[in-house]
Amino acid sequence: MAVRYELIKQCRHSGARLGKLHTPHGVIETPVFMPVGTQATVKAMTPEELKENGAEIILSNTYHLYLRPGAELIKEAGGLHKFMNWDRPILTDSGGFQVFSLGPLRKVSEEGVTFKSHLDGSTHLMSPEKAVEIQMALGADIIMAFDECAPYPCTHEYAEAALDRTTRWAARCKDAHMRDDQALFGIVQGSMYRDLRERSIRELVNLDFPGYGIGGLSVGEPKPLMYEVLDYSVPLLPADKPRYLMGVGSPDCLIEGVMRGVDMFDCVLPTRIARNGTVMTSGGRVVIKNADNARDFRPLDEECSCYTCRNYSRAYLRHLFKAEEILGLRLTTIHNLHFLLTLMKKVREAIFNDTLPELRNEFFTKYGYDTEKGGK
């Protein structure tokens, strides 16, 4: 089997679990946060920097790579790992989320989704078979089924139709998938409706995937609603398979998701806000351009051991952002990735030591509750 989940320990205080995900490119300790490298690069980072900050697996994107540079080119290069010089595990998203996000530029049928490229307006059909074919060419360790992600809010009727199609497409993805060295995960949908989530899980589990994505969350709903969906959904998923909450990555959501039994997360949030000059610190978010950083010669976070905090002051970082220098966003990206990946390491240690509730309380007390969206 391409990917095998090993349950190491179940938390005594919550649904959290410590595990290992065995893949062709190495073992990942879970719960894990996966930095996003949409276009075959985690923006502004080298693979060495990702590793130095603790990244064990990264995510890349079928939709973007299919359009540019094309899956065949990446296959010729020897696959995505070799193309981008990343020798650890990769997960590719199926492109479903991106295609459905195109709005008026796409048309859905049972066959798949016809859409116009955001790059040149050319017309393409993405189907379950095509999404799997592309992902087989890219060669990630974990690939995702092509799904229909319903918007929020949406009616029960709409959500039901989307979920039923997602299930039928999941079966077609499974039939199309031919590589033994990669695992195909199914994706749970059902919007915020409990009966639909339950049905989605029941039907997908019948198809027996080696792992399950939880889709259709962090799409604009309030966080408590997302937690509620996780509360009743995750326990229905098989305990011997990894659960991946898609597109979620704010620190509070990571902790809350882990406590509800989620093993994997991805989000552009830490890297995107870093490029805009916002950093996560143990004391909460800091906007680096703010005037009070002008003569602040302390590091971003005095508790942090990342390259940025070891070597640069807030004053220098502010100067770099004011002067629109690329080094600025490199340094904040390093810091934010280090912050989130270190948080996940602490979470794993806390599960091991049965101290997860204490970690949660300490974190929220110091960091402050983050009311923003998890973000895509």
Next chain:
Amino acid sequence: MAVRYELIKQCRHSGARLGKLHTPHGVIETPVFMPVGTQATVKAMTPEELKENGAEIILSNTYHLYLRPGAELIKEAGGLHKFMNWDRPILTDSGGFQVFSLGPLRKVSEEGVTFKSHLDGSTHLMSPEKAVEIQMALGADIIMAFDECAPYPCTHEYAEAALDRTTRWAARCKDAHMRDDQALFGIVQGSMYRDLRERSIRELVNLDFPGYGIGGLSVGEPKPLMYEVLDYSVPLLPADKPRYLMGVGSPDCLIEGVMRGVDMFDCVLPTRIARNGTVMTSGGRVVIKNADNARDFRPLDEECSCYTCRNYSRAYLRHLFKAEEILGLRLTTIHNLHFLLTLMKKVREAIFNDTLPELRNEFFTKYGYDTEKGGK
């Protein structure tokens, strides 16, 4: 003495010389190319990357740092070295070239130059005393006198007035300079007029600077004219002091300058063209976005040992540039700096081994004569 030049060997075949420049932050082997970090950062690079590619000294800019973030702030931070986390030597340009480049935004008087900031339009006076005061606050190892750089072409009369003022300003800079731990270099002017260059050198040498910049070249004149000026100027400079050809950095100009006795060079060329996707290779320039790189899975330069060439293909670099990914310009910047700094290392070895003419011939045969401007 803050900076001492040690002549190691005079080339048998040309004016080239091998030397060591002793500074408070370390010894620099000359001839040397200095990467430019205009705004207290060599664009897109960390200090570690600069060192890995062989940078021994970098240049930064008085005009830019004075306007943003301000010299006082950098002084408070502990000086420019500490502010930007660079512990090797730094040279700061005086701001003369930048201020004179402002065109209609500046007005020259004997006192100095009144100019409007390119950032916010605020009015400032830059004088010899002010330029030295700022550079003392920044704390570079080598600082430059405030000069008037005449445009090309210009009349003998204009060039003469500019050179005379440059000499008077050089004397004022010397009077204003109070730091024993940094060296103040004078700047030779005189446009393309032999009598003026000779007079400039005679008068500056009378003032006895620890090193001399050769200004007013690479300002639009044909390369042979620049070489002619060097031919008659450099031999008049004292042999026991370093000579710095300002703003010159194309590979051919480096070799030609070295052979005429120049010890130091700086230029934004390698880093600027890198960010636009043009790289220097042993076989000449390569424009990475060109279609013939799309499926070229070889490195940029098969003779190159830089990080980029060790790990990435032209196809991947082209993808990064097409997708406007920051990693692309990081990787080309690394490559171009490595290329130029390695070229200078080979030049030093060739002077040592008395093989500089052979190196020159081999380089121009393979690389092709570069007819473009040295560039600022």
